[in-house]
Amino acid sequence: MDNLLHLAAMALNIDRFLGAFILEYGAWVYPALFLIVFCETGLVVFPFLPGDSLLFVGGAFCATGALTLPALIMLLLVAAALGNTVNYQIGRMIGPKVFESNWRFLDRAALTKTHDFYQRHGGKTIVLARFIPVVRTFAPFVAGVGEMGFARFQFFNAAGALAWILSLVFAGYFFGNLPFIRRYLNLIVLVGISAAVVPLLIGTGWRLLMRRS
Template structure:
C-alpha cells in the first residue's frame, strides 16, 4: 500500500490504462446518483468533474470521453430524478427519509421553480443540492416532458463542457499536475466511502424499521 501511494501517479496511469472502461463507468454511476437521487445528494458533483478534467490534462483520462460520460450521466440522472418524483412522489420520500429530504431544501427548490419556471431545470444544474432536487420536483409537478428533456439535455451538455473544461485548464498548471494523481485518488476514495456509508445507513434504517414493525 505504501509503495502504491509513493508511486501514485504511475500506478493510477497503469490502472486507468488497464481498467479504463471501469473508471468511466464508476464516474458515470457517481454522477447519475448525485444528480438524480436525493438519497445520495452528498456525493461530489462539480468537484468530481473539475478534478477529472484536471486528470485529463495530465494524461490520466481522456477529455472527450469524460465530457461524453458526464453529459450522459447528467441526462440519465435527471431522468431518474424525474421518474422518482413522478412515480414515488415527494410525500413518501419525506416520510421515509426525513433526515435527507428536508423541508428547507424542498422550499428552496420550489422558490427556484416559482422564479424561473421551466428554466429552473437548466439553471439548477449549476447549483449543488438544487441540482438534485430540481428533477424530483419537476416529476412531482408533472412538468411537460418535452420541455424537461430539452432543458435537461442542454444543461447537461453545458455543465459537462464547462466543468470538465475548467478542470482541464487548471490541470495545465505545473503545481496541479504535480499533485493531480493524489487529488483524483482522494476524491474517488472519498466518494466511494461516502456512497458506502449512505447505503449502509439506508440499509440499517430499513432493517430497524422492520424490527420495530415486527415487534409492534
Template structure:
C-alpha cells in the same frame, strides 16, 4: 462518513489518480455512477459533483496513458447527468404528491410550495439554472416530476443544463487545473468551488429568513 467525505474533497486529485491507475478504462463507469447518483437519487445530494468534474478535467490534461480523455469524459458524464435527472423526474412523477405527505414523506410540504413558487417565477428554466446549484440540482428534477412538468420541456432543459454543467467544469479543470498555484493548493480550490456553488443557495435562504422581531 463525514471524515471520509472531507478527505475525498480535500484530496480529490489524489483519489482520482489512484482510481485511474487501478481501474484504467473502468474509471468511466465509476465516474458515471457518481454523477448519476448525485443527480438521480434524491438522497445523495452530498456527492462532490462540481469539484469531481473539475478534477477529471485537470487529470485528463496530464494523463500520459491516454485513458482519461476530456472529450470522452464530457460525453460520458453529460449523459450521466441527463440520465440521473430523468430517473429522478420519473421517480417523482410516479410517487406524486404523497412524496410530501402520507407514508412516503420524502420532503416537507413547505419545500414543495417553495419549489412550486420557484417554478412559477422561472418556468422550465429553473431546471437549467438548478443544475449549477448543489443540493437544489438533486431536488429540482424530483419536484418537477411530482408537479408533472411536461416531459418534453423537462428533457430539453435537462439536456442543455446537464451538458453545460459538465462542459464548464471538466474543461475548466482541463485548462486551469494544472496551473502551479492551483495544483499546489488543489484541496483549497475544490473547497472554493463548493463554497462558490453554495453562495446562491445561501443567499436565497437568507432572503427568505424572517426578519428579527424589534
C-alpha cells in the same frame, strides 16, 4: 457518521482520490465516474456526492493523458442526462404527496427550498440548478412532482447537462494543472461550494425572519 466524513474528505481531496483510483484500476475509472454523477443527479438520497469538483479534476486528468477527453465528456453527459430523467420519473411517480409525508430519506428543507426556487424560475431552474450543489439533485425530482411536461423537461435537461459538463470539464482541462490551481484546489472547491450554498442559506434565513416579524 464515518461514511459522511469519508465522503467529505473525498470531495475536498478528489484530485488525490481520483489519481489513486486511475493508477490502481485504470479504465474502471470511467464506470465509477458515471455512477457517481448518475447517483448525484438521479437519486435524492445522494446530494452530498462530489459533482463540480469531480468534473473539474476529471478534465485536469484528461490534460495529462490519464483520461480520454471525448470519452469522459460523452460518458458524463449521458450520466447527467439519464440521472435527471430517472429523478424526474421518480418525482412523477410519487407526486405531490411527497410534500405531505415525512420520509426520512428526504431532506425536507432542501426539497422545499428547491420547490420555491423552481416556482420562481420555472424551466430554466433545471439548467441553473446544475451549478448549485444539493439543488441540482432535487430540481428534476421537483419538476416531476410538479408534472412538468416531459418534452419540455428533456429540453432543459439536455441544455443543463451540456452547460454543466462542458464548462467544468474544459475548465479542468485548460486550468486544472496550473501550479496555483493544483496547490489551492481544496480551497477553490470550498469557495465554490460556499458561493453556491451560502446565498441559499441567507435567503432561507431571511424568509424565516420575515415570517416571524
